[in-house]
Amino acid sequence: MVPFRKMHGLGNDFVVLDARRTDLPISPARAASIADRRFGVGCDQFILLEPGTDGADVFMRIRNPDGSEAGACGNATRCIASLVAEETGAGRVVVRTIAGDLPVERLPGGPKGELWRADMGPARLGWQDVPLARAMDTLHLPLAAPGVADPAACSMGNPHATFFVPDLAALDLGAIGPALEHDALFPQRANIGFVQVLAPDHLRLAVWERGAGLTLACGSGACAALVNAARRGLTGRRATVTLPGGDLVIEWRGDGHVLMTGPVATAFTGSLDLQAYPS
Numbered sequence: 001m002v003p004f005r006k007m008h009g010l011g012n013d014f015v016v017l018d019a020r021r022t023d024l025p026i027s028p029a030r031a032a033s034i035a036d037r038r039f040g041v042g043c044d045q046f047i048l049l050e051p052g053t054d055g056a057d058v059f060m061r062i063r064n065p066d067g068s069e070a071g072a073c074g075n076a077t078r079c080i081a082s083l084v085a086e087e088t089g090a091g092r093v094v095v096r097t098i099a100g101d102l103p104v105e106r107l108p109g110g111p112k113g114e115l116w117r118a119d120m121g122p123a124r125l126g127w128q129d130v131p132l133a134r135a136m137d138t139l140h141l142p143l144a145a146p147g148v149a150d151p152a153a154c155s156m157g158n159p160h161a162t163f164f165v166p167d168l169a170a171l172d173l174g175a176i177g178p179a180l181e182h183d184a185l186f187p188q189r190a191n192i193g194f195v196q197v198l199a200p201d202h203l204r205l206a207v208w209e210r211g212a213g214l215t216l217a218c219g220s221g222a223c224a225a226l227v228n229a230a231r232r233g234l235t236g237r238r239a240t241v242t243l244p245g246g247d248l249v250i251e252w253r254g255d256g257h258v259l260m261t262g263p264v265a266t267a268f269t270g271s272l273d274l275q276a277y278p279s
């Protein structure tokens with residue numbers, strides 16, 4: 001039996017397995033079946049911890065419930081930093097992903113007395129960075145679906161497109177999300193954000209996540225939403241982003257790095273029999 005921890009950031013939930021000391025045979029298919037909400041434990045992202053080296057405290061491998069690998073997961077970055085900090089007592093943790101090293105700090109605040117602030121790295125704004133299928137201005141993509149049009153795109157280590165809408169509640173996100181995620185403009189598919197600007201320092205956001213569908217919160221999506229809103233002149237460079245699961249505070253620093261502050265939680269721990277899931 002292999003121990004796991006179920007964590008979440010604002011209801012964006014993760015099954016976390018620890019392969020730092022013992023190698024664990026986790027194929028994409030096995031991760032997907034553990035992530036299945038009916039036949040497995042169930043989660044929005046499956047997280048495998050591997051040893052950190054050369055300045056990183058831990059390596060975090062991220063898989064969506066369809067088995068695909070992601071370069072970034074903002075909510076999991078905070079959760080994994082808090083898990084490592086619990087072990088070491090450190091207030092600062094460097095989480096490595098396939099997209100880069102993300103320093104995370106513990107701060108006082110929030111209902112539980114602590115929040116975690118992750119430096120999610122620089123927002124990347126070129127069409128090749130997202131990536132998009134061909135050269136174009138990432139501030140205006142030729143893409144539309146019923147009720148939405150003209151998104152902006154950027155990469156936060158994973159691909160994001162952000163639509164700005166007058167009324168988020170009026171959209172049927174489950175109906176329009178899948179086609180947008182798979183549009184031919186996105187050779188690696190994309191996470192699709194839908195943003196209602198409430199004030200120059202407050203956004204309401206819902207995200208149809210690549211490989212996962214609608215989630216209660218998407219940290220990298222909140223970073224992309226603030227960056228794209230600021231690029232469009234709709235907000236300043238710091239805003240509260242209200243997601244279905246709660247609030248994140250996002251700041252796009254002058255050097256291009258994006259800081260994300262929010263809570264973490266452990267829902268429960270358990271153990272699972274890996275052999276019960278396809279290899």
Ligand SMILES: N[C@@H](CCC[C@H](N)C(=O)O)C(=O)O
Pocket residue numbers: 012044045062064069070071072073074075076158159191209210211212215217218219220221
């Ligand atoms: N929930 C995440 C993003 C997870 C990865 C994403 N679905 C992708 O495939 O890029 C977050 O909090 O950022």
